Amino acid sequence: MEKRGSFFLFLIIIAVLTLIIAALVAFIILIGISPPAAVAETDDWASGPQVVYAEPPDESSLATMVLLEQGQPINLRTDDPTRPTYALVEMSVKYFIEVDGVTDANAKMSFNRANLQEIAITYFMAMNVEEFSNFGTKARVKEEMKKELNEFLLTTIPNERDRRRAGDMIYDVVFSAWNYN
Numbered sequence: 446m447e448k449r450g451s452f453f454l455f456l457i458i459i460a461v462l463t464l465i466i467a468a469l470v471a472f473i474i475l476i477g478i479s480p481p482a483a484v485a486e487t488d489d490w491a492s493g494p495q496v497v498y499a500e501p502p503d504e505s506s507l508a509t510m511v512l513l514e515q516g517q518p519i520n521l522r523t524d525d526p527t528r529p530t531y532a533l534v535e536m537s538v539k540y541f542i543e544v545d546g547v548t549d550a551n552a553k554m555s556f557n558r559a560n561l562q563e564i565a566i567t568y569f570m571a572m573n574v575e576e577f578s579n580f581g582t583k584a585r586v587k588e589e590m591k592k593e594l595n596e597f598l599l600t601t602i603p604n605e606r607d608r609r610r611a612g613d614m615i616y617d618v619v620f621s622a623w624n625y626n
Contacts, residue, residue, distance in 0.1 A: 546607030
């Protein structure tokens with residue numbers, strides 16, 4: 446009789462655990478897969494809102510600026526001073542024409558173009574040829590460069606209230622050429 450009671454208790458525990466697992470799977474399937482259309486996340490009040498877009502913005506709300514032209518060599522870090530290596534990168538940015546907290550985004554981008562170019566060149570000068578030639582480097586650099594450029598542009602907004610309100614100005618970093626020698 447005692448074995449029968451233990452067996453039923455064991456079956457009840459297995460049934461309860463099965464129901465809990467089924468409920469968790471249903472929750473993950475129904476809730477976890479459908480992301481919201483746009484999610485605003487703030488890590489820090491000074492960094493401003495970070496918006497993740499479910500679909501790309503309308504092309505009429507974006508403008509493009511070339512920051513690095515392909516003919517401009519950028520020295521890469523090297524351990525062998527007898528063999529200089531350099532990158533030939535053509536880089537442009539797509540930026541929003543209208544941004545909260547910024548009165549004229551086109552003027553701000555034009556005014557800060559030299560600073561943005563310096564940030565990009567300095568970034569590449571810190572890389573060595575092995576790092577530059579790795580397959581995943583281009584995608585990583587694209588995201589890091591976008592973040593660095595947006596952080597710089599955020600610091601150029603003089604009014605603290607506008608700085609907290611402003612979102613990212615740069616939508617995308619595009620590499621048209623990515624070569625080294």
